[in-house]
Amino acid sequence: MSWYDALESGELTSTPGEYEAKRFGVSVDRISVSASAGTPVDEVLTAVDKSSADVVILRYPAREVTWFAALATGTRTALLADSLVYWSLPVGKGRRPAPLAGFSASLEKVVDDTLVDDLVGDIFGDYGNHYCANPLFKRSEALAGYQEWARRSVADAGAVVLRGPDRRVLALATIDQERSWTEVQLAGVVPAEQGRGRYGHLLAAVEDASTTRRLVISTQGHNTGVQRAWARYGFEPVHTLLTVHLVADRLLLTPRVDGCLALAAPRHAPRGT
Numbered sequence: 001m002s003w004y005d006a007l008e009s010g011e012l013t014s015t016p017g018e019y020e021a022k023r024f025g026v027s028v029d030r031i032s033v034s035a036s037a038g039t040p041v042d043e044v045l046t047a048v049d050k051s052s053a054d055v056v057i058l059r060y061p062a063r064e065v066t067w068f069a070a071l072a073t074g075t076r077t078a079l080l081a082d083s084l085v086y087w088s089l090p091v092g093k094g095r096r097p098a099p100l101a102g103f104s105a106s107l108e109k110v111v112d113d114t115l116v117d118d119l120v121g122d123i124f125g126d127y128g129n130h131y132c133a134n135p136l137f138k139r140s141e142a143l144a145g146y147q148e149w150a151r152r153s154v155a156d157a158g159a160v161v162l163r164g165p166d167r168r169v170l171a172l173a174t175i176d177q178e179r180s181w182t183e184v185q186l187a188g189v190v191p192a193e194q195g196r197g198r199y200g201h202l203l204a205a206v207e208d209a210s211t212t213r214r215l216v217i218s219t220q221g222h223n224t225g226v227q228r229a230w231a232r233y234g235f236e237p238v239h240t241l242l243t244v245h246l247v248a249d250r251l252l253l254t255p256r257v258d259g260c261l262a263l264a265a266p267r268h269a270p271r272g273t
Contacts, residue, residue: 105205
């Protein structure tokens with residue numbers, strides 16, 4: 001969820017999740033409540049009730065601690081799907097590491113699609129994104145969605161790439177340059193190079209590539225390792241929102257002879273990626 005939707009839009013928005021529907025084979029609506037919206041829970045519940053989608057992915061400010069109880073007693077099964085934490089840094093204020101001899105990092109306008117797929121697969125293959133909370137969504141299909149997102153981002157704006165002395169790509173960051181901020185979308189270091197300080201060099205290259213005064217970035221709340229890296233670099237936390245998947249009961253729950261409820265298989269057969 002973009003920085004604008006999470007903090008700046010000032011409203012509740014509802015849009016079809018076209019990419020998710022294509023990827024997972026169930027209809028999806030995405031409803032988000034901006035930090036600056038002041039939306040009451042009744043309005044959120046009405047928006048959820050109006051949706052005919054199989055799954056509603058709802059994101060709202062974590063300060064609204066009473067909302068989940070209302071969502072959980074509605075007409076859909078509510079699955080808590082972690083949180084998103086947003087961090088911010090004034091451009092030029094990062095605590096940059098000393099340069100690495102023989103290494104280079106810059107914004108590259110063209111990066112091969114196959115290379116992007118390989119890098120995202122290696123870096124984010126085990127990432128616990130919010131889709132993992134939903135038994136209708138396969139982890140492999142979620143990863144394929146991240147790869148597709150990265151390819152689109154690179155096609156639009158290129159990517160910040162860290163290369164070693166042998167020119168191999170060691171880290172990658174996709175970015176979105178807005179008028180007032182530069183948002184880091186996907187960023188990471190290949191597993192073989194993790195724990196060696198490469199991430200700070202990637203962030204420094206993102207700062208160099210930024211055309212705005214502020215860098216912003218977000219991740220799942222459980223991903224504390226990367227948040228520690230952001231804090232060391234100089235980022236500060238700004239906002240947290242919760243993610244809830246609201247699933248039509250017919251897709252998850254089926255009555256048993258004893259009157260209890262059990263998980264049902266997805267309506268659509270899972271697809272490989």
